[in-house]
Each structure stands twice: as structure tokens, then as C-alpha cells.
Amino acid sequence: MTLVPPVTAAFTLEQSCFGKLRHSIRAFAGSFRPPQALSLRTAAHPSTSSVIVGFEASTWLRSPINALHSIPGRHVTIAFRTEVSDDGELSAWDVQSRKGQYDKVLNALWEMDLRELRVLRIDGLRWWGDQKQLFQERAYPFPPTQDDEAPLFARAWNVEVLILTARSDVSLLEALTELPAARNKLLFPRLHTIAMEWPRHESVSRSIVVDLFQKRHAAGLPVRTFQVLRKGGQDERWEDLLGFTQVVVHDSASE
Structure with missing residues (x-):
């Protein structure tokens, strides 16, 4: 059976x-x-993780900044519902059970075939451990392969655009300037665009962003475009990125 939704369709599987x-x-x-x-x-x-699969990358690539708040084009959302306590108070068993459920979701992600992935949007990771598993190094209990320590996204060699929503943590950009476990090359060698909102809630976010563009440039893998969705009318200046990337600022539609 083949699922072919119309152009404007969005299918959700919970x-x-x-x-x-x-x-x-x-x-x-x-x-x-x-x-x-x-x-x-x-x-x-409050209680779900999700994977959203776009049917075609062209709509995402055309305007990455628009994908910060909504998913363009036809797509399928797979939402994983955790079973939580109804009274709002979690026992030690509930906490351990919830962690086990999230680990099961993370484990299932290894079923994805990322060889043709061109656009990656991160809409929030559970905690630093997830970031490490996906971008830096793999650890038990996640599926072993010939290179047991390589993270999930080490297989995504064709990623061109990275989109970080307001719920994501800028610190994950640090993983793009370091060699992942069991690899001798940086992640996403074809990456040419990063899109995010600004300002961010993290106090050290600016230094992380500047460091990313400068280090990727020095490594011979420059990220050519930094697309910024400006919030709150704040006029952030990016002189320290001159020569490392082109900064394109978009004003929020709500302003």
C-alpha cells in the first residue's frame, strides 16, 4: 500500500x-x-516526542526560515505518546518508566534511512543526553553497528540545511565543530544554511553561533548562509561573522 496525500495534506499517526x-x-x-x-x-x-517526515525537500529548501514555525508541504507526523500519571505526581517507578519510554523512542529512530536527508529541523531535544546520542557518540542501550560509537546523524552526509526552532538548544551546534565518535570528518559536510530565531534564551548562544561559523570555515566546510528570524525588534549586529558567512535577517511577521 502506498500513501500519497494531496499537496496540502498533513497526516498524523499517534x-x-x-x-x-x-x-x-x-x-x-x-x-x-x-x-x-x-x-x-x-x-x-507535555508528553509526546515526534518525527515529521516531509514528502519533498523542495518546499523546505525554498524558504528555511518559514519552517521555523510550521512544516511546509505534504508531510507525515509520527507522534509517540508517553503514558503519564493522571494526578501529576510521579513516583520513582513512574519516572523510571517514562525514561524507558523515551529511550524506546530514541532507539526506534535508528530505523531511519538518512542517506538522502537534505533538510533537518530540530524542534527540541529532551535533554543533553539525547543531543549526545544523536550528534556526538552512541552509547548503550542504542543499537550497535560496525562502528558502535558513531551517532545517528553521522549517516546524514547530504544534509544541506539545518533549522533550529525556539525550543531547540543552540549548544547542539558545538557538535558540528567536533569530530563525532568513530568518524574522521565533521558532521554534515554539505551543510550550507542554518536558520534560527534570534535572540535566544541561552546566555552563551551568540558565542556558540560565532564559533560554529568560524571553525567550519577554518576546516574547509564553510556554512555559506545564516538566516535569522529577528524577534522583538532587537537589532543584533554580526560583524564578527563577516568573511565567514552571509547573514540574512528576516523580521518576524508579528512585529
Whole structure:
């Protein structure tokens, strides 16, 4: 069976974390249908993680800044629902159970075939551990391969555009300036555009951003464009990025 939604369609599949999560990931983002555009959220707000698979990358590539707040074009959302306590108070068992459910989601992500991925959107990661597993190094209990320590996105060699929503942490950019485990090259060698909102809530976010562009340039893998969605009318100056990238500032539509 082949699912071909119309141009404006958005299909959502919600699944309990106690179910067989690998099957849905494999069906929509596995080797049979390698995604070209992908949005990932493992942070719980309040109780779901999600994988959003775009049917074509062209709409995402055309205007990455527009994908900060909405998913363009046809797409499928796979939402993983964690089972939480109804009374709002979590026992030690509840906390451990919830962690196990999130780990199961992260484990299922390894079913994705990332060889053709061109656009990656990060909409919030659960905590620093998820960032490390996805971008820096793999650890138990996640699936072993021939290179056990390589992170998930080490396989995404064709990523051209990285989109960080307001819920994502800028610190994950540090992983793009360091060699991941079991690899001798930086992640995303074809990366040419990063899009995000500004200002950010993290106090050290500016230095991380500047460091990224300067280090990638020095490594011979420059990121050519930095697209910024300006919030609150703040006029941020980026003189320290001159010669390292082109800064394109967009004003928020709400201003």
C-alpha cells in the first residue's frame, strides 16, 4: 500500500510508547522511503516526542526560515505518546518508566534511512543526553553497528540545511565543530544554511553561533548562509561573522 496525500495534506499517526515503534518509523522513513526532509522532537511538551517526515525537500529548501514555525508541504507526523500519571505526581517507578519510554523512542529512530536527508529541523531535544546520542557518540542501550560509537546523524552526509526552532538548544551546534565518535570528518559536510530565531534564551548562544561559523570555515566546510528570524525588534549586529558567512535577517511577521 502506498500513501500519497494531496499537496496540502498533513497526516498524523499517534502511537503509544508501549507499542512497536520501529514499524512506523520504518514504514515512513526507512530504506523503502528515505526522507529528504525531517523534523525531530524528543523533548516532552507535555508528553509526546515526534518525527515529521516531509514528502519533498523542495518546499523546505525554498524558504528555511518559514519552517521555523510550521512544516511546509505534504508531510507525515509520527507522534509517540508517553503514558503519564493522571494526578501529576510521579513516583520513582513512574519516572523510571517514562525514561524507558523515551529511550524506546530514541532507539526506534535508528530505523531511519538518512542517506538522502537534505533538510533537518530540530524542534527540541529532551535533554543533553539525547543531543549526545544523536550528534556526538552512541552509547548503550542504542543499537550497535560496525562502528558502535558513531551517532545517528553521522549517516546524514547530504544534509544541506539545518533549522533550529525556539525550543531547540543552540549548544547542539558545538557538535558540528567536533569530530563525532568513530568518524574522521565533521558532521554534515554539505551543510550550507542554518536558520534560527534570534535572540535566544541561552546566555552563551551568540558565542556558540560565532564559533560554529568560524571553525567550519577554518576546516574547509564553510556554512555559506545564516538566516535569522529577528524577534522583538532587537537589532543584533554580526560583524564578527563577516568573511565567514552571509547573514540574512528576516523580521518576524508579528512585529
